[in-house]
Amino acid sequence: MDILTKQDLQQIASKGILEKQLYKQLDDFENGFPFLKIDSAATLGHGIISPTDAECEQYTSKWNAYKSEGHRITKFVPASGAASRMFKNMFAFLDASYDTPQTSFEKNFFTNIHSFAFYSALDEMCHKNSGMGVEKLLEAGNYKTVVRNMLEPIGMNYGQLPKGMLLFHSYADGARTPIEEHLVEAALYCNTNGESRVHFTVSHEHLPIFKSEVAKKVGKYAKKYQIHYEVTFSEQKPSTDTVAVNPDNTLFRNDDGTLLFRPGGHGALIENLNDLKADVVFIKNIDNVVPDRLKQDTVTYKAMLGGILISLQEQIFKYLRMLEKYTLSDKELQEMEHFLHHTLYCVPPEKGIGNNQKERKNYLYKKFNRPIRVCGMVRNVGEPGGGPFLAYNNDGTISLQILESSQIDKNNAASLRMFSEGTHFNPVDLACAIVDYKGVPFHLPSFVDKSTGFISSKSKNGRELKALELPGLWNGAMSDWNTVFVEVPLSTFNPVKTVNDLLREQHQ
Numbered sequence: 444m445d446i447l448t449k450q451d452l453q454q455i456a457s458k459g460i461l462e463k464q465l466y467k468q469l470d471d472f473e474n475g476f477p478f479l480k481i482d483s484a485a486t487l488g489h490g491i492i493s494p495t496d497a498e499c500e501q502y503t504s505k506w507n508a509y510k511s512e513g514h515r516i517t518k519f520v521p522a523s524g525a526a527s528r529m530f531k532n533m534f535a536f537l538d539a540s541y542d543t544p545q546t547s548f549e550k551n552f553f554t555n556i557h558s559f560a561f562y563s564a565l566d567e568m569c570h571k572n573s574g575m576g577v578e579k580l581l582e583a584g585n586y587k588t589v590v591r592n593m594l595e596p597i598g599m600n601y602g603q604l605p606k607g608m609l610l611f612h613s614y615a616d617g618a619r620t621p622i623e624e625h626l627v628e629a630a631l632y633c634n635t636n637g638e639s640r641v642h643f644t645v646s647h648e649h650l651p652i653f654k655s656e657v658a659k660k661v662g663k664y665a666k667k668y669q670i671h672y673e674v675t676f677s678e679q680k681p682s683t684d685t686v687a688v689n690p691d692n693t694l695f696r697n698d699d700g701t702l703l704f705r706p707g708g709h710g711a712l713i714e715n716l717n718d719l720k721a722d723v724v725f726i727k728n729i730d731n732v733v734p735d736r737l738k739q740d741t742v743t744y745k746a747m748l749g750g751i752l753i754s755l756q757e758q759i760f761k762y763l764r765m766l767e768k769y770t771l772s773d774k775e776l777q778e779m780e781h782f783l784h785h786t787l788y789c790v791p792p793e794k795g796i797g798n799n800q801k802e803r804k805n806y807l808y809k810k811f812n813r814p815i816r817v818c819g820m821v822r823n824v825g826e827p828g829g830g831p832f833l834a835y836n837n838d839g840t841i842s843l844q845i846l847e848s849s850q851i852d853k854n855n856a857a858s859l860r861m862f863s864e865g866t867h868f869n870p871v872d873l874a875c876a877i878v879d880y881k882g883v884p885f886h887l888p889s890f891v892d893k894s895t896g897f898i899s900s901k902s903k904n905g906r907e908l909k910a911l912e913l914p915g916l917w918n919g920a921m922s923d924w925n926t927v928f929v930e931v932p933l934s935t936f937n938p939v940k941t942v943n944d945l946l947r948e949q950h951q
Contacts, residue, residue: 447462450701451694451702454702457681458681458684459680459681459682460684465686468686469686469688469692471896471898472688472692472911475898478851478852479834479835479844479850479895480834480835480858481832481833481834481835481846481851481862482790482841483833483861484831484861484864484865484866485820485830485832485843485865485928486866486867487866490788490831490928491928492927492928494751501750502747502749502750503743503747503750505749505750505753506746506749506750506753509723510636511635514635514722514723515635515640515720515721516634516640516721516722516723516725517640517641517723517724517725518625518633518639518640518724519642519716519719519725520625520641520644520726520727520728521644521728522606522607522622522643522645522653523605523645523649523678523679524605524606525603525604526601526604526605526608526609528940529601529606529609529939530593530601530942531941532549532941533549533593533594534594534602536587536590537587537590537591537594542586542587543584543586544586551943552942552943553589555946556577556589559942559945560610560611560612560613560618560619561593561599561609561610561618562577563618564610564618565592565598568593568598568599569588569589569598572597572598573585577589605653606621606730606939607620607622607643607645607653607729608620608622608652609621611624611732612624612732614734619734620656621729622653622656622657623664625727625729625732626660626664627668627735628732628738628742628745629641629672630664630668631742632725632741632742632746632749633725633745637670637671638670638671638673639670639671639672639673640672640673640674640675640721641672641674642677642715642719643657643677643729644679646678646679647678650678677715677718679707679712679715680711680715681704683707683711683714684706684711685705685706685707685910685911685912685913686702686911687705687903687909687910687911688908688909689907690908690909695903695906695908695909703903705901705911707911708897709915710896710912710914710915710916710918710919711913712916712920713887713891713916713920716887716916717886717888719877721877722877723752723753723874723876723877724875725749725873725875726871726872726873726875726917728871730939731870731871731872731937731938733937734950737934737949740932740935744935745872745874748819748874748929748931749817749874751927751929752815752816752817752876755786755787755815755876755925755927756876758782759811759880759925760880762779762811763808763811765779766779766807770800771800776803776804776807779811780803780807783807783811786927787810787843788833788926788927789841789842790840790841791840792838792839792840793839794839810840810925813885813890813923813924813925814876814877814885815875815924815925815926816874816875816917816925817874817929818831818845818869818926818927819870820868820870820872820929821930821931821932822866822867822868822933823865823868824868829845829847829848829915829918830845830846830862830867830869831865831867831869831928832844832846836892836922837892843928844918845869845915845917845918846862846918847897847915847918850918867928868936870931870936872931873917875924890921891914892922893914894919895914895915895918895919896911896914897911897915898910898911937949
């Protein structure tokens with residue numbers, strides 16, 4: 444095992460990382476993480492519900508009533524990602540040996556360049572830096588000059604800015620960034636008695652520009668929707684960083700001898716979520732936004748998810764109060780067990796939960812007294828990423844989980860078959876209840892399955908390394924939550940993974 448130097452100990456202490464945490468990370472590199480055992484894919488009628496129109500109306504009414512009662516509702520938006528991956532193809536064009544567009548991606552970009560919401564800003568930047576606008580530059584064959592004005596610091600710097608700061612959608616009164624679209628969404632389904640709360644998680648270097656952008660824009664939407672915004676920010680905590688190792692699992696050291704730490708992935712945000720003072724939190728990625736003309740489905744189904752969440756919470760709270768105070772009849776215990784198994788899809792272990800009242804009550808109390816999440820799921824249309832499954836837990840129970848392909852044993856034919864049979868995809872569309880039946884906030888890190896991390900191969904300055912990611916925020920970080928999956932329409936899922944995705948009809 445690597446011996447930590449005095450300098451190493453000072454370095455990890457400055458991050459708020461304990462020595463035993465670092466050694467645990469080294470053990471994880473050495474031992475790896477177990478694959479998850481799947482029981483089955485979650486499908487409609489088997490782990491995924493699809494409310495009728497009438498039920499959707501009931502849930503929406505339930506949500507609107509809850510909002511009017513003055514509860515603290517927050518929209519939580521992971522927004523630390525840089526836009527560099529969005530422009531991977533255009534960076535490749537800059538490095539290519541040719542100067543005119545050759546690939547279908549490049550041709551699509553330049554053919555439709557006027558359709559991007561950032562076109563006017565790009566044209567202005569080209570005039571400023573190159574003495575002529577986009578049109579003239581393209582006519583002269585200076586395609587790469589246009590791209591440099593878009594991507595590089597001397598221009599719009601889109602290659603380094605966070606995705607939330609890019610101009611996504613065009614409007615008569617000017618183009619909007621994803622930040623602005625999330626502010627509008629919050630006003631439409633996340634407002635409580637004239638108050639709308641939005642929380643962005645951002646990287647340290649981008650915090651000033653995020654704050655500046657919000658300060659410039661928030662008044663416009665506060666006036667438009669007649670509400671007051673409470674916009675807050677947080678950064679991923681240094682204490683959630685993970686150490687990097689060489690391919691042989693020894694500590695990777697920088698040229699100056701210091702240890703290399705990397706962000707622990709979006710799973711680290713469970714700490715940020717835990718710090719929120721909120722009763723209900725909606726979680727949605729920064730790039731999954733649409734223009735106003737398409738927002739109605741988003742608003743409708745967010746309200747539905749919220750209504751389902753509150754309905755579940757009321758029933759669970761009722762059961763917890765009964766479990767706490769009363770000697771229960773066998774019929775009452777059976778009703779609770781049926782709800783746990785068939786509504787929350789928490790299947791008891793094969794060994795059973797005990798026969799006497801005390802054992803049954805203890806099991807039910809433990810399983811009910813957990814955070815709750817209602818997760819929207821869309822039909823799988825080939826997008827890469829995780830999906831809904833029923834999986835085994837460490838205590839022998841089976842429950843609903845969102846799994847990534849890396850958590851599946853590709854050498855296990857049965858697991859691979861079940862993974863391929865998945866009919867739905869996780870769009871990161873969550874409504875979460877994070878206080879208990881006594882109104883006390885749950886300590887969310889206590890519900891993380893720490894055995895569900897990821898190890899990936901990376902490099903730095905041409906040197907190979909292995910990186911450790913914490914259990915994903917909506918994967919292992921919420922493994923021990925009560926979970927319900929709900930089918931939502933594909934129209935609510937419109938991510939922007941490449942710049943050309945902004946040319947899709949949903950973003951025009």
